[in-house]
Amino acid sequence: MKRIIIVGDERAEGNQWREVFRNRDEKYQVFFVEVSKLCDVGVRRRKKEEDNLYITTKTEGFWAPDGLIWRWGAVKPNWIHEPFLELLKSFPKFPMVSRPEAHLICANRLRMLSALSSDPEIPIVPHVAFVTSRFLIESRYKPEYPCVVKIGSFHQGLMKAKVDSDDQWHDLLSFIFPLEMPVVIEDFIKFKRDLRLIFIGDEVWSLVREFEGWKANRLKRLYVEKPTEKMLDLTKRAREAIGNPEYGALDLVEKDDGSFCVFEINDTPDLDPDTIQVEDSYRKVADMLIKKIG
Numbered sequence: 001m002k003r004i005i006i007v008g009d010e011r012a013e014g015n016q017w018r019e020v021f022r023n024r025d026e027k028y029q030v031f032f033v034e035v036s037k038l039c040d041v042g043v044r045r046r047k048k049e050e051d052n053l054y055i056t057t058k059t060e061g062f063w064a065p066d067g068l069i070w071r072w073g074a075v076k077p078n079w080i081h082e083p084f085l086e087l088l089k090s091f092p093k094f095p096m097v098s099r100p101e102a103h104l105i106c107a108n109r110l111r112m113l114s115a116l117s118s119d120p121e122i123p124i125v126p127h128v129a130f131v132t133s134r135f136l137i138e139s140r141y142k143p144e145y146p147c148v149v150k151i152g153s154f155h156q157g158l159m160k161a162k163v164d165s166d167d168q169w170h171d172l173l174s175f176i177f178p179l180e181m182p183v184v185i186e187d188f189i190k191f192k193r194d195l196r197l198i199f200i201g202d203e204v205w206s207l208v209r210e211f212e213g214w215k216a217n218r219l220k221r222l223y224v225e226k227p228t229e230k231m232l233d234l235t236k237r238a239r240e241a242i243g244n245p246e247y248g249a250l251d252l253v254e255k256d257d258g259s260f261c262v263f264e265i266n267d268t269p270d271l272d273p274d275t276i277q278v279e280d281s282y283r284k285v286a287d288m289l290i291k292k293i294g
């Protein structure tokens with residue numbers, strides 16, 4: 001019996017993960033841990049002949065998992081999950097789907113944008129980044145309109161607003177002020193198509209998203225296309241820039257002139273086969289972990 005830890009939301013994905021670890025040659029037991037509980041579970045035990053990651057769970061007590069999948073996106077980066085990922089970094093052979101380095105980068109929008117900016121061939125969205133909202137207010141920075149303001153590191157369109165006028169900007173500042181969160185202000189990009197390049201192992205899909213409003217998160221229609229060479233090259237570069245995670249998604253748009261503009265790379269993308277139009281997506285990720293466990 002092998003025991004797998006999934007750091008994520010059991011209510012959202014419990015059935016899907018349990019299903020794909022069922023009926024395998026080996027028996028797998030899947031445990032979920034919420035990121036807010038990680039303060040109880042990140043334990044390292046060093047003995048003379050053993051250096052294992054141990055965790056504690058309520059009913060099982062103290063035990064060493066055989067593998068781990070990190071599924072916690074859309075987080076407010078906090079003092080609990082970052083030290084846990086740092087701890088995982090010190091177990092380079094511990095079976096995980098993507099390495100903790102990629103999760104650490106993607107947990108924070110500023111870090112993710114810096115990582116992507118390290119490759120000049122990635123056409124990252126023009127932006128100004130502020131480490132805290134307080135600094136943004138104190139700096140009296142004034143953007144050009146239209147612009148897009150992104151607060152914190154949330155996904156699914158959360159904490160993002162398009163601003164067209166001074167009035168809207170000042171209203172928004174009044175909400176941002178007490179938050180003490182990182183803020184990114186981007187040029188508003190006019191585009192022809194919104195794309196999500198999903199990668200799992202060596203496979204890449206280009207998901208075209210049509211939507212209501214200005215954000216891809218209020219969906220009208222979805223379909224998958226075969227990615228072009230240019231898309232494959234961008235995916236490879238973006239992946240490398242964050243430490244080569246085994247799966248993820250690159251969000252970008254294609255402009256009228258055919259050029260691209262990249263918004264973000266996501267290390268824990270939605271895997272729902274209906275939403276991403278990729279069959280067996282959970283199974284493909286589980287297969288990668290099983291292969292690593294050996």
Ligand SMILES: Nc1ncnc2c1ncn2[C@@H]1O[C@H](COP(=O)(O)OP(=O)(O)O)[C@@H](O)[C@H]1O
Pocket residue numbers: 125148154155156157158160186187188189190194214215216217251252263264
């Ligand atoms: N600067 C921008 N200009 C135009 N549209 C944008 C911009 N930033 C984001 N969007 C739209 O909003 C969607 C969500 O933004 P994204 O940065 O990918 O954050 P999330 O993590 O919420 O998905 C994008 O897929 C795109 O449709």
Ligand SMILES: [Mg+2]
Pocket residue numbers: 156251264
């Ligand atoms: Mg996105």
